[in-house]
Amino acid sequence: MNQLQSMRVFVKVADLGSFVGAAGALDLSTAVVTRHVADLEARLGTRLLNRTTRRLSLTESGSTYLERVRHILDDLEGVEQMVVARNHEPVGTLRIVAPVVFGLHSLAPVVQSYAARYPDVMPDVTLADRQVDLVEEGYDVGIMVTRHMRSASIVTRRLTTGYMTVCATPAYLAQHGTPTRPEHLLGHPCLSRPSEQGGDERVFTGPEGEVRVRPSNAIAANNTEMLRQFALLGMGVAILPSYLIGRDLASGRLVPLLGDYRLPQIEITIAYPSRLHLPAKVRTFIDHLVEYFQPGQPSSRDRSATASAFAVTALDPAHDLPEADLHSEAVRPVRNAARTRSAASVSASSPI
Known part of the structure; x- marks a missing residue:
């Protein structure tokens, strides 16, 4: 028989001084209680x-x-109650992993608003420009590109x-001309x-369909923030995630180009190790991310111009993939004027 159950039965028999009484209290037969x-x-x-025929007594x-x-x-019982509470109430350490530049530019306000809502959760954020195995490395939540998941x-x-x-930059375009087609x-x-x-x-993809070009890089860099700095210095035409340059577009320091054309899109996802018995801290953080980044939510309307250029990026350092259009209030006028997706968005390039 189950030893823990036998221990519980023994305690009940000792407390009540009766096999019959314990059987009734535990909804078991007297024979089962005696057997335990x-x-x-x-x-x-x-x-x-x-x-004895009249009573039970404990031996030494x-x-x-x-x-x-x-x-x-x-x-x-205390341990079980603690585990149940942790699964139903947001408490404990929440380990989050995201790419470096996304973390530096976009993640902090999301984490701050979550921590304010759930003060019993301590976010533990890791920024990593590499593929991450959530299970092996013990992360609760990752922000990445689905096709780069490494665990089934x-x-x-x-x-x-x-x-x-x-x-x-306007100065670069004034000196070198404005490209209006991908071939330019x-x-x-x-x-x-x-x-x-x-x-x-x-x-x-544009009015005439698909256009393939192979532009020449002006300089090599493994970090898109560095490329942004080069772009602001007028060193060339940049292809960058808009969440990184949302404020630059809104202020006019950078000008969006090729408004009639779009680069391939990609689905940006939240990743977590398991759907079974999902802890409340993970479930609430996922819901908070979705609420924060979806257009029309109160949280997105309440952002400041500085905090509005948010997005999600992938963890694959080998890709420079598209970023999400998050309908940022800060950059909407620029986007509408240029007929291009210049809203706060997401890059799927990991070392960014």
Whole structure:
């Protein structure tokens, strides 16, 4: 028989002084209750109860055993209650992983608003420009591109769709001209991370259909924040995630280009290790992310211009993939004027 159940039965028999009383309290038959106590005594090799026709009494060993068993069962109940509470109430440490530039530019306000809502949760944020195995490395939540999941046990939830933005400084365009078609990029130095598939080829979709070009990079860099700095210095035409340059577009420091064309989109997802018995801290953080990044939600309307250029990025360092259009209030006028997706968005390039 189950040893813990036998211990519970023994405690109930000792408290009530009766096998029949314990059987009624535990909704068991008297024979089953008797068997549990007998199994305990056989396991321990000692008598725990003195039995007479009129009453039961504890032996010396039974008294000692009862005292210790009470502590064990109380501790076990406390642990179970703690685990249940952690699964139903948002408490404990929440381990989050995201790419570096996304974390530096976009993640902090989301975490701050979540922590304010759930003060018993302590966010533990890791920024990593590499593929991450959530299960092996013990993360609760990751922000990444679905197709780069490395574990079959990973569960994903769609957050938004991503795009990239072609842009340059007004001074650069005044000196070198404004490209209006993807082919025009061949005459300009390009600032972007290379795509893993197809080398540096870029595939645009426009009025005439698909257009493929292979612009030449002006300089190599493994970080899109560095490429942004180069773009602001007028070193060429940049292809960058708009969440990174949302404020630059809104202020006019950078100008969105090729408004009639769009680079391939990609689905940006939240990832977590399992759907079974999902802890409340994970469930509420996922819901908070979705609420925060979906257009029309109160949280998105309440953002400041600085905090509005948010997005989600992938964890794959080999890709420079599209970022999500999040309908940022800060950049909507620029986007509408240029007929391009220049809203706060998501890059799927990991080292960004």
